[in-house]
Amino acid sequence: MVYPHAYRMEHTETNTSNNMYGLHAISQSKKIKIPPELLKLLQTIDSMKEKFMQNLAKAIEIKSVGPNLLFRNDVQKMVMFVEEWLKVLGMKHEVFNIGTYTVEGKKCRLPPVILASLGNDPNKRTICAYVHVDVPDPKFQKWDTDPWKLTVKDGKLYGNGTGCGKGPLMCWLHALLTFKMNKMPLPVNFRMCIEMMGHANSQGFGAFCSTKKQDFFNHVDFVVQIDGEWIGHKVPCIIFGTVGNIHMEMTMEGDSIETMKSDMNTIFDSMVNERMEIQIPHYSDSVEQIGPDEEMIYAKIDEFDPEEIRESLPPHKRSWDRVRLLINMWRLPSVMLDKIEECTCPNREKKMIRRHFILKIVPRQTLDYVKELVVKHVQRITKEKNLKNKANLKIISAGKPWVENINSSCYSTAKKAILQITKMEPFLIREQVSRETTNVFDSGLEKKLVILPICARGSNLGQANEHISSRCYQEAIKVLVAYMFQVASLKTKKNVKAKSDKPKK
Structure with a gap:
């Protein structure tokens, strides 16, 4: 169905030629073959389920409230926790002082940023994982469980940072550990960028990253950020834009x-x-302007049910359909x-x-x-x-708003990895929030960015009773491992250049 609205392009009743919004179906099939080396890693992840939860529990115990001076020692504990993991994984890393800020009338050092790397093969693609490991102060929230203790209830993992920050960090670390346990080299070069002020508008982070544009970030092909929620409870999502x-x-x-x-x-x-x-x-x-191809992306998001929010809408919006409501939000x-x-x-x-x-x-x-x-x-x-x-x-x-080309290899690889693991084609969604990090990576560093939510809707990210389902936590680790293989399957820059340099017959 084509919905007529104020920003529709003229004469676009059929598919447009807009490169930003092509048809995004990967395949009629809902299965992608899992090669033996990936299968071995997935089996390891299944066997380590309890251990991976215990590791997450240790991270949750650390009270890393970034901008609060009362928790400064705890932030340092979080830095040491991350460093220990990076050493175990054999990653080269450095902890950077990124400047000062004023808090409670005092001029203080900003919490540090950690940059880490593993592999520097010119024939491999390079991905960079962005993670923040700070959490909000729970004393201003009403928790039903201890926010500093991982609590398992009804198949969900409750704790401050389980879905936003520490959960994503441990997913990446566990994905890398899986390769190490199997004595298998990473199929890509891996970079990691970890900050401590994600809940405080990433103060100082953008300015610091700009100083590393020509070295640490120079050969990075894609930046991956794990954050946000799915639009529903069953189907995984990929975020390709924010307001x-x-x-x-x-x-x-x-x-x-x-x-x-x-x-x-x-x-x-x-x-x-x-x-x-x-x-x-x-x-x-x-x-x-919005064309039919873009509307088609929103029309596929059938887990968004307008009936769930209709009564809370102003009277003039209560008759709107799913697509029109999504367009209005995003x-x-x-x-x-x-x-x-x-x-x-x-x-x-x-x-x-x-x-x-x-x-x-x-x-x-x-x-x-x-x-x-x-x-x-x-x-x-x-x-x-x-x-x-x-x-x-x-x-x-x-x-600034941010939007990425969903037809880029950054997204095709993410979609294939999710389809390979979950057997479901992910929804492509936007967010009705602004993220400072999108400006840092997109505008400042000019890097392709993909945001992968790993939590179902209603996970209370950054709020009281934050949680992630045990299943989502395990599957996220598997998706990240599969994503590395999908990125590795792309032609390297060297091969692409060699092909383009061939003389035409």
Whole structure:
């Protein structure tokens, strides 16, 4: 079914020639043959199930809350824990001081970044695993189990970091250990990039990585990040895009709270309508158009059931179908408004109000252009409406949207590995969140990035009662091993170049 919407390209009732969104079916078959060497590794993973859970439990016990000074010693314990594993695996590694930041009024060193490598064969592809091993402070959450103790309940592994951070770390380490146990060389060159501030917007990480662009990251073909959730409970997913956002604060300072609130409401009423659609002129002009091939990707995601969220939707969205709801979440601009707050003004003779709002940024919208549109709109409305109070805008944070070409070998190999292990073709999904790391790897380092979620929907990543199913944990290790073989099956750069250099007959 082709759904007509505002951003549909004209004359695209059939498949488009857009390289970004080709048909993504791998094969009519749901099976990919498992070669003997891979089968041997998979059998080892099955035999090590209990041991792999015990290893995860040891990681969960370490209270590695990144930005909190009270846990600084625990962060160092996490560094030592990782280092011990890297030594066991025979990986060369180095721990880097990446600068300072201010916390609780004190200037402190940022938690370090660990870079590790195994193999440097020019005839092999090189993949880099990005992992963060920090976790949020659970004292601000209500856990039903001890967040610092791995608890097995109903086939699920509960603990702070099981699905986000420490779980992914142990999946990679166990995948590498499986090769070592079988005295089998890795089919690829492997790099690992581990940080401790993933839950704190990866402070300092991007600037540090830029200094390693020409050495550590120079020959990396693909970056793999394990994070996020599936859109359902059964079918694995691959994330190929995220939204961006601009978090802004508007303040007004004056003598009358009521007058300022009235002026601020006038500005926001002109900016957003009753349906929370952005009314700023030209705001959506640059939004990337959506064609039928892209809609087909979303139409295949049948584990997303609109009925589960329909009652929570605003009235005008309750009749929308699955595809339209996914497009609205992942591909169209929107805004989220906080309430107007009264706050203390530095000048006690005056009063101040403020309001935070977050603008969703989607592909082909640029941060600078959107910022400029918002500022000019506020200035124009202030002048046209002859408002008595001047609005001041401040950028709290900003992140660009990210999208990857799903037809690239980075994705074809990931899809095949998942299909090979799970016998299911993964859904291709986007996220309604902004990730700092996508900007680091895509824009900063210019590397192909694939994000592989290993947790089913509702795993509470980064929240109270975070968990991952025992089955997902085991299968994730298998998928990573299979992924290395799939990447190794690609033609090397050397072979590709030799073929292209052949004279034409």
